[in-house]
Amino acid sequence: MIVPSSWLEADALWCALWALADDYAVEWGVERPERDVTASPLDGFNPEANIEAVWFVTEMLVKYVQASVPDVFSRVQGAIRAVQYVSAMQTALARYPSDDAPQKAHFVRCRACKQMTLRRRPPLEYQDPIVVECTNEECGELWDPRLVDFDLKILRTSIVEAAAERARAVKERVRAESRARIKAAKAVVRAAEKAADALAEEASTNEERRNA
Known part of the structure; x- marks a missing residue:
């Protein structure tokens, strides 16, 4: 399955937030954040997980960090990780808006009509495929990315x-x-x-x- 880059970015952000929370738990000697098979501290979300499970495990981690914010910021390592995470999150939000928009496929011609009219159409639903479509009204071919x-x-x-x-x-x-x-x-x-x-x-x- 072709995985959108925005999903890979979500994996990296969840892993960064988990590292922040886990560092806090170890440094302060408190209970570590909960998680299940939906997500891994090394690889992010399980490819087989549905959107509800991803939402649930993310919400648990966010609530854990939100409840610990004052203590997280009070130590140098926690503050550094928090700043790095916020910076990465801001970059991701700018790069990937809430809804993926179709993007022009630059420099490549449609194999059917030979025009520079290809556009990448993002998945509309969870696990939908990414499709490249020709926007030439006389063509309209769909292509595998x-x-x-x-x-x-x-x-x-x-x-x-x-x-x-x-x-x-x-x-x-x-x-x-x-x-x-x-x-x-x-x-x-x-x-x-x-x-x-x-x-x-x-x-x-x-x-x-x-x-x-």
Whole structure:
């Protein structure tokens, strides 16, 4: 099953909140927060859990932390974890609004109509699939997101290869220009040497004539 990135973010946030609560319990020597098989401190929510179970275990953890807020903030480690969690939560809320909105699939063409009209449609209900749909009214095809991701991968590969080819061409041109400059410089040196030899020979000949 393809898991939306927002669900993975929810796993990470729950694990961070659990770490905050667990640190508090250990440091203050109080009872640790309750949890069940719905969530793991390492992996987050169980993929098989339904939305009601996720809501319940999250609500238990939130209530535990809310009741302990003054003590959590009174220790350095707890305050640091709390600030980190709030920052991560604010980022997640900005990145993932309460309702996932359809997003344009950039840079990829529809395989049917060849237009840049693909849009990712988020799941409308729990465990609904993510679908990529073509918004071209004359097309309207639906695609598996993995096909779109594959096309994106091919596009990225072609861009990287083209950039590498351009870099090789530039490097070869620079080398050719450098070789041409060296060749021209050598030609100038040889011409100067020939001119110097000719002048020396002429001077020698003139000297011999004067001595004769």
